[in-house]
Amino acid sequence: MGTVHARSLDPLPMQGPDLGVQPDDIEAPGVEPEPKQEVLQNKDVVVQTVHVDGLGRTKEDLLTYEIRDVFKARNLIEVMKKSHEARQKLLRLGIFRKVTVVIDTSRGEGALPNGLEVTFQVTELRRLTGSYNTTVGNNEGSMVLGLKMPNVLGRAERLGFQFSYGTKETSYGVSFFKPQPGNFERSVTLNAFKVMGQFPWSSLRESDRGVSAELTFPVWRTSQSLKYEAVWRELSCLAGTASFAVREESGHSLKSSLSHAMVVDSRTSSILPRSGGLLRIHQELAGYTGGDASFLKENFEIQLNKGLLWGSVLSASLWGGLLLPIGDSHTSIADRFYLGGPTSVRGFSMYSMGPQSEGDYLGGEAYWAGGLHLFTPLPFTRRRGGFMDLFRTHLFLNAGNLCNLNYGEGPASHLQRLAECVRWSYGLGLVLRLGNIARLELNYCIPMGVQSGDRICDGVQFGAGIRFL
Structure with missing residues (x-):
């Protein structure tokens, strides 16, 4: 052969x-x-x-x-x-x-x-390959060890094992990837995993053990995915000073959910694009396939980029999400949205906006966040290209809100709650692009619209991640 x-x-x-x-x-x-x-x-x-x-x-x-x-x-x-x-x-x-x-x-x-x-x-490739690398998440770094068996059955299938040790999360898992012959964009992925995370803004520790099956396929100019996930979650207090609200959330739960994601991406780059746009929509339905978590969760992301004179780029982003409990159930702290920090609304500490109890942030059932940026090349640089082309300066304006909703009041009251007490900030900073996988930001931030209980970061703030508002 x-x-x-x-x-x-x-x-x-x-x-x-x-x-x-x-x-x-x-x-x-x-x-x-x-x-x-x-x-x-x-x-x-x-x-x-x-x-x-x-x-x-x-x-x-x-x-x-x-x-x-x-x-x-x-x-x-x-x-x-x-x-x-x-x-x-x-x-x-x-x-x-x-x-x-x-x-x-x-x-x-x-x-x-x-x-x-x-x-x-x-x-x-060899039958067994190994890798060692570091990755950057949203204000998180990880060391990743991996083993892969490429082409394990002779038709581009891949069996892999990965261990990740990070500043906030540690995880390991086994995955099997199977593409459709002749259509590599259409594939099936099976996973079995365990993830252990610490979330100091909520005085919370979470341990997840689960399995998932995901089908990915293109439709016209979009990338679509359907996913089933079953996760056994264990929540516990990170410190003895955790609030009573966090202690109430502690314990075991089982989430069984179906989700759908659609992505339309015409950007020239996922990190500091010069033009193009992004639309990402994600829906998750839990409870109808078993488990004790019952909710409908919707969120979206929109980004538009427009090139201007002298290599400048104007970028606008909008995020939003809604979490609806089903029946008499209540939403879990592990499923709610969180906002604030150097990768979202700058000038606020990491995920330190919205509902909180005794200094522990509990997340919200609805949120929105918007950002406007003007990226420019470094001033006083005559030559384009090379190392200096990895840097950008930017002026930014961020705004957003995060809250819980009273679902007996109707949509009009929901919008009113989201429009009240808007947090916002502005500032300027320096951006460094790390290839096409992540970026670093060093910003001087001026937070405004601060509400009682919010934790701010007035002045210099450092951020690292792959997804920025």
Whole structure:
């Protein structure tokens, strides 16, 4: 099973986007290049054979989906482009360490004068790989150890074990990932996990043990996911000084929920985008599939980015959420929303806004938060690119509110509660982009609209995370 052979004598025309060609990865020793691209585009060719050399445990039918478009090329330029696209698809499977492409003239019996053969030379990943890295969450850092068995069943499946030790959470779990052959965006993921977290703003310790199954699939320009999760939760007090309200929440509970998420993302980057927008909607329904937690939870995120003069970017964000208990149940402190901190409403301490009891913050059943930013390159820098391009200065204005609702009063009273006692802040700061995975902020904040019980951070505030208001 070391070679895959495919043959086609009647290729169909296909027009696609120009993804570019990597000369180091595509070789054409048997084809004499023409001096002009227009001549190559008008020279008809037929891709007669495609080989994949270097296979070990990979099933042949998986690769047929990824390389079939190569047969649709009608000239040499298209052959090179579609071969490059097929190479990118093979690398995206996560089962090959290296993929190179060789384009040559057809040889042997049945070879046509204008026939070509394309060979993909692949190097498979080892059966067991390990990793060690650090990750950044919302004002949290973690050390992550992982073991993976890529291509465990021969069709790009992945079995993994991960242990994470962080400043607020420690977790470990086993996962199994299975993509659909020919449609890598459509996949199934199974998880079994345990998460132990400490939340000092609520004097709360939480330990979760659970399983989940998630189906991910694209619909038009959106990414959709459906998920079932069953979690056994144990809540306890983090300190002997915890408030009575937190002690009341302590104990065991079982949450069994179905959730749906939709994401539309046209941003040029998830960290400091120059243009584009984001829409993320998430719904969770608990109680109808068992467990003692019964609620409907809705939240959304909207972000718009517009490029201005001299490399400046104007960015606007809006978050919101609503938690509705079902029946006679009451909402748990583990399910409510929290707001405030360097990644949301700046100038306030981490999750230290809204309902609280004896200094312990209990979260809210409804919230909204909005942010307006003006990002600019560093002043007095003549050159663009390089290390200094990772930095931005920004002016910001944040606002938001978090509260509990009386569900017997109706929607109008809910909106009135959210519009009362709005917290807001403004300031300026320096932003550092860490690749395309996280960013750091050092801001000078001036909190306004402070309410009784809120904990503020007036002056310099540092933030690190992957999701910012």
